[in-house]
Amino acid sequence: MSDHDLKKAIENAKREKLKREKPLVYEKIIKLAEKQARGEPTSRIDIGYNYACNLKCKHCMANMFQKKDRSLTLADLRSIAEQADALGWCQFNVSGGEPLILKNFDEVLRALMPEKFHIGISTNGYFLTAEKAKHLKAAGLDKVMISLDSYDEALHNANRASDGAYGKAIAAIWNSKNAGLDTIIQHVITHQNARTDATVKLAQFAQENGFSLDLVIAKALGQWEGRHDVLIDAEDAKFLRELNQKYPAARRDVFPSYGMRGGCGALKGCFHISQYGDVFPCVFMHITIGNVLDEPLKTIVDRGLKIKYFGNRSPICLAGEDRAFIDKYMSRFYGKPLPVDYREIFTEKDDYIQ
Numbered sequence: 001m002s003d004h005d006l007k008k009a010i011e012n013a014k015r016e017k018l019k020r021e022k023p024l025v026y027e028k029i030i031k032l033a034e035k036q037a038r039g040e041p042t043s044r045i046d047i048g049y050n051y052a053c054n055l056k057c058k059h060c061m062a063n064m065f066q067k068k069d070r071s072l073t074l075a076d077l078r079s080i081a082e083q084a085d086a087l088g089w090c091q092f093n094v095s096g097g098e099p100l101i102l103k104n105f106d107e108v109l110r111a112l113m114p115e116k117f118h119i120g121i122s123t124n125g126y127f128l129t130a131e132k133a134k135h136l137k138a139a140g141l142d143k144v145m146i147s148l149d150s151y152d153e154a155l156h157n158a159n160r161a162s163d164g165a166y167g168k169a170i171a172a173i174w175n176s177k178n179a180g181l182d183t184i185i186q187h188v189i190t191h192q193n194a195r196t197d198a199t200v201k202l203a204q205f206a207q208e209n210g211f212s213l214d215l216v217i218a219k220a221l222g223q224w225e226g227r228h229d230v231l232i233d234a235e236d237a238k239f240l241r242e243l244n245q246k247y248p249a250a251r252r253d254v255f256p257s258y259g260m261r262g263g264c265g266a267l268k269g270c271f272h273i274s275q276y277g278d279v280f281p282c283v284f285m286h287i288t289i290g291n292v293l294d295e296p297l298k299t300i301v302d303r304g305l306k307i308k309y310f311g312n313r314s315p316i317c318l319a320g321e322d323r324a325f326i327d328k329y330m331s332r333f334y335g336k337p338l339p340v341d342y343r344e345i346f347t348e349k350d351d352y353i354q
């Protein structure tokens with residue numbers, strides 16, 4: 001089977017599974033490519049429902065956001081789900097913090113209407129036992145994204161400041177897969193580790209064992225704030241494209257898939273809502289374009305789409321790859337209390353679609 005056919009076969013199998021398990025989501029998801037072609041947003045919403053976590057990872061950015069008096073409630077989640085459904089959107093991801101630390105996580109899932117949405121979580125895997133994975137699948141969860149900082153146990157544990165973190169993450173990957181959940185290994189790619197055997201081995205491991213590998217390129221944020229040396233360059237990007245051709249399970253979010261155009265999906269293809277309701281165009285852009293506790297989601301998204309970088313589509317990752325965008329805009333929120341209002345970042349008339 002050619003690489004292209006293999007990729008198609010993987011996508012088709014996932015779509016058939018969705019059609020069987022969640023027909024209402026399937027009906028929406030097959031319309032996304034047409035929506036995109038018409039220039040409409042098709043957004044997957046990442047929700048940092050609660051920033052609480054059991055680990056203290058070096059790279060964590062969740063604690064950088066200013067605390068506010070009001071946080072999202074279950075009723076707010078339901079309202080977001082109803083608004084997103086009315087817009088024809090069909091995908092949520094619950095991040096954090098660590099979502100599985102939440103005692104009421106089943107209620108979080110229910111509030112997000114699992115019959116109408118494909119729902120994933122981003123987790124460190126610590127609490128994802130075999131029983132928990134089966135329970136979550138039965139409760140309507142579809143996808144689990146588990147971070148693996150390195151194929152090397154000692155490096156992963158050091159980064160997570162926890163001796164057991166690697167073992168728990170590996171166990172969680174298998175528990176998730178065995179429960180029938182789509183299982184994604186998330187791995188951060190820096191300029192330093194991009195073109196290495198470790199990256200190739202991880203891609204091979206994912207491909208051979210039925211996982212997906214999400215290659216998340218490094219951003220100069222958090223522990224790397226201002227460190228532009230960790231950003232990938234054109235040669236690294238080329239290497240990752242070739243890796244995807246050899247191992248279709250290894251992919252970046254800018255690669256085309258399911259008949260959708262590739263490129264940066266900031267706001268139009270995905271956006272983040274913080275614990276405090278602020279809407280960021282991308283989980284890595286700590287810029288608020290509005291707050292869902294104050295305004296309808298559509299009003300906020302329509303406002304954001306007037307910013308030309310989000311209303312138009314960039315072929316490369318704005319936050320981690322587009323050096324001009326990073327130098328001019330991302331650097332404007334370095335060292336500031338977060339998030340920063342979009343009007344402090346996009347200050348010129350030319351930043352907006354007229």
Ligand code: SF4
Nearest residue numbers: 264266282317318319
């Ligand atoms: S800026 Fe990068 S990480 Fe954010 S949506 Fe675009 S491609 Fe994805």
